[in-house]
Amino acid sequence: MKLRGTAAAALASAGILLAGWQTGTQVNGISTVASSTTATGTTGATGPGPSGTGSSGTGASGSTGSAGASGSSSSSGSSGSSKSSASGTYKGSTVQTRFGPVQVQITVANGKITDVTALQLTNSDGKSMQISNRAAPLLRSKVLAAQSANVQTVSGATITSDAYLTSLQAALDAANL
């Protein structure tokens, strides 16, 4: 009798786990597609791509404290040659947070930030994605209004905001803004 209950319970649990796994791989496939389309959509709007590929951006990430250790950022964009009228897209450094990596890209036209795109946002779990989805548009509009990384963090998304602004600062440095 006890065996019957245990066997039934084990079977049911295995089935539930399998169903969860199956759904998970499918759902995640969809969600990555969705997030990547938004990313490409905005970058697509940048039009003329960067002319040269300077690797000077990495130096800027030294200011990010712990994130500096990673140093994996490759800010692409012309730097140095034409300081005053920097145009194009610049990637910020990748900032590692406990909830996942964060990296932003800015689009600059005539020395002004015209767009900010999040290439990577905290995504380690459902809650982090939810926070990211809420914080990213707010941060973008704040940055566009302030034209700098000197904006307030979004409450309830402190970690994401800090990482976002750190990466942004690296991108701004790369763009010499």
Next chain:
Amino acid sequence: MGAKAQVGLSPIHSRDIASPRIFRCMNTQLLPASPAASSSGRPELSPGKRPPRGWFAGQYRQRMLRTDLLTVIAWASVAAAIALWLADGGATNITSPASLFTAAGIVAGLAGMDLVLLMLLLAARIPFIDRTIGHDRALEFHGKLGKPSVYLLLAHGLLLVIGYGMAEGLDPVSEAVNLWVQVPDMWLAFVSMALFIAVVVTSLVAVRRRFPYEFWYVVHLLTYAAVATSIPHQFSVGGLFAAGTWQRWYWLAICIYTGSALVYFRILEPVLATARHQLTVSRVEAVAPGVVNIVMRGRKLDQLAGTGGRFFIWRFLAPGMWWHPHPFSLSAEPVFNGPDGQGTLRVTVRNLGSGSAQLLRLRKGTKVALEGPYGLLSTAARTKNKVVMIGAGIGITPLRALLETTPFAPGEATVLLRGRTEQELYLGSEILDLCQSRGVRLFHLTGPRAHGHSAWLPEDSVRNGYSLTSYVPDIRDADVYVCGPAAWAANVIADAGKAGVPGEQIHHERFDW
């Protein structure tokens, strides 16, 4: 039908045993039922209307089916907690060692939270669980889940600190400090963890050292604080309730159900029952030195009929006593003497501790709050047509009430009462009357206890070579109800097992929780 119920005992017993006195209860004529028996509650439980053959076996099969269902639900809930996390794409984020640690930490937290909720459900006195596995086994499982859940919660914290730390390039200690300082509500989660550990450790120590019930109770109240402080971080940091996830609905449902079950079954239902029955102490009468009958007057007592053997938690609402809960069974069926189920209830109490000493001096008119009935030491546990009841000391009294109502044919029941002296066979004369009117074999087993094996029997019986099967030869085919002190009862149960009684036919309720 009782006319032919000649209940024979093998001759050796009646002649040879000096100390175990045997009452041959023959039902040679249809006796007028005693007042208590005739007014005993629901008709299907009254002795006159026995269920057809095989009915108890069917009842047992149903109960086992419900047990299996509960097992499946418990396991499946843990599986579901993890499966829903998987369904929300949890595993696909594992791309690095850091995220592996983080994912393992999240899974440990989900499983731990699920176990904590299962523990709360097991302690919520949900009638379905109580009817299926009984109050004491529910609490036994509750206790067994304590250690695993605290280990899972500890693993949750440690793995996440390591995983988060690796992602940020920090050692686990400074990561923990960072979490406390930076992440909102996280310090509450640390407090919660400390409370959980405190509760489980003190519970385990309390079980071993036998701390007073009140200490145990207060420690357990901390559990609610532990759960309450763990909830904020589940909303603000954890993914349990994140919008747009599958998990959200599962966790909302199980949390709301657990919360309302606790509030309803542990607070609201007792308050309603107390208001419904309006019990007051009507008299306290001495039964034996240190043992009293507490008789309470109330209404709608018909709803409490047929609960013999199950226990209620009583609180006598007098200064200095109201906070002390007493688990007692009824020692007789309710007696009705008015319309709308008006009548009296009776419990028989022995002075066992400071709390019950006060009961001997209860004043007439004291209001009484009650919760229950709980437990499975009742007709609901029956699996066979034959019944054996073995009681010692004050443990005799719940069997007295059960004997009054549980259905059996004359000659199919045996009662064994154990005490050092005749005076310690509390309610012995009432039980004798019941045995006579229902056709039950009754043995009084008195004298100093035996040493070595079968220590539950009197020394004389063992010396004369008598064992459980000498008194009840057909015990393998009967339900055995055991009620008495824990060590004594364990002895009886061991002997019953040796006599070939399957475990599911042995019914015993621990009252010392």
